[in-house]
Amino acid sequence: MDIAKTTNTKALAVWQKLILAAAVIVIIGVIYQQSNESGVSVSRSNIIVETVKQSALDITVTGYGELKSAQQQLLTAKTAATVKAILLKPGAIVSSDSVIVQLANPELDQQLQSAEQELNKLNANLRQTKLNNTRELLNERSHVAQSYAAYENAKLKLKAEKALVEQGIVSTLNYQRSVLDEQQLSQQLAIAKQRAEQLKEVHKEAQSIQLEQIKQQQGIVVMSQTKLTNLSIKAGINGVLQRLPVELGQSVNAGQEIALIGSVDSLIALIQVPQNQVDDISLGQVARVDTRRGIVDARVTRISPVIVNNTVEVELALPKILPENVRPQLSVDANIIVAKLANVTFIERPANVKPYTEVALYQLNPISGDASLVKVKFGRLAGRYIEVLGGVAADQQLIISDLANLTQTNQTIHIN
Structure with missing residues (x-):
């Protein structure tokens, strides 16, 4: 009789544990469901909301680089000599007869x-x-x-x-x-x-x-x-002194570089473009160059056949008239227009979104203030914009901020 009683007591304890575990699982499920139903609150000031637009759009390839003189002249020593005097420093505006360095040779x-x-x-x-x-x-x-x-x-x-x-x-x-x-x-x-x-x-x-x-x-x-x-090193052209790699008292040999002169009234832009986008670029295409002092129209005149650090150098011809204080070696950005699309749907590029991908983004409901996940299919990149191929329509609003930490667990979020 004692053995049978002990066995019943153990069985009862096992059933109690199973019931307790099931209750915990049910409670967690309810909490998770309520969490999904109620959503997470996000402050409106911490996110960026953009409206899907539909109109003409320029497909562009973006690159960065700097301005260079279209005409450059390298000045070298004609004979062995010593640097006697340095009359001008880099950045100085020079004329063709300006003496930059005076050499000496007894x-x-x-x-x-x-x-x-x-x-x-x-x-x-x-x-x-x-x-x-x-x-x-x-x-x-x-x-x-x-x-x-x-x-x-x-x-x-x-x-x-x-x-x-x-x-x-x-x-x-x-x-x-x-x-x-x-x-x-x-x-x-x-x-x-x-x-x-x-x-x-x-x-x-x-x-x-x-x-x-x-x-x-x-x-x-x-x-x-x-x-x-020839011991008096003259500029030879009108422009700016770009480089002066000699010092006072230095001995130089025949053919050694003394200075580099570049034109200031004729400039080009040398832009580095990602190699996976350079196939869309061709000679004669129009580009817009941001000089930080204004936007300048340009035209593609040369595409380098060499790839360096996964980029290709593209040369852009600039107009004669440029914004004030635009000089050689100025850092610039450029958008090269590779295609013009009429009546296309697009939006400002969301964070971490790449061309020709499908990404889950939060679509804003302006009435309820909630945002729900939708699958958006993207197409070509156009500078700061990207083509929308499906998932949303024009005039709808999407959150383009990086909310990857929420999209994994929250179908809906509240915007307050």
Whole structure:
């Protein structure tokens, strides 16, 4: 009898535990159901509510980047030198003849002095040569004159002896000697004239050689002067000094960068676009660039074929007239219009929503003040807006704040 009593007591205890557990489960279920029915309260000031719109919409690709000069000029050192003075700093507005950096090289001064001295020496030699040539030519002309006089005298003598030899006054032998003298003097005169002409040509060629040497030396002098002039680093174009990677007293080599000049009246925008959106972009498309000082219309002129850090560089041409204080290296945002949609449903992009996805969002009931979850199907992204393909209609309101912590457990929430 004692054993049977103990067994009944244990069985009763087990049933009591099962009943208690079932009661707890029922209570929890009721509480959970009441929680779902009553909803969670959310302050209106802590959420963002947007209205679904229906109208024309520009499909855009958004990117970021900076403004660059359309025209740039890199200034380099022409010879090895030392930075003697830095006259302008980055950011300075420059004209084409503005001196930015003054370099120094004492060897170039010495080279110029030596070249000028050699040029003076060659010029002096040319003047001396001309004097000598004049003297030689005068001597040669004097010799020609003497030969001419001797020849004329021989001609007169021969003419006189010709009449006398017929009369027997002059012997035939003397007459023949006179004939021979006249012929020899005639040949000597011809040779003298030929020598005088050849001497002129020799003098002319000698002076030509010296003039060529002088011309070469003048080129050396001009080159030395140019090297000295190039020590004054000038901007070369009108614009702004963008970069100056040298310091006072620094030694620079030939070809080393001294400064970078960029135009300020002709700018472009270099925009980084996500690689998964660049396929929608093509040359000639219109873009809107936000310079933080105004919105500027632009046009796509180049798309880089290279992908860097999952982005592609797109170049936008800007108009000549830009907002005030717009300068190179200014950070900008750009929206490139890749398509224009007519009569499309859209809303401002909710938090964490990606294109072509279906997301549960709270739809606001303006009468009751409650918001219930609805499945919204999204399409293409258009800057800060996104296309709505289904789930809601125009003029309905959605909460676009991030409420992922509520959507998992609450079908309805109260807005207060």
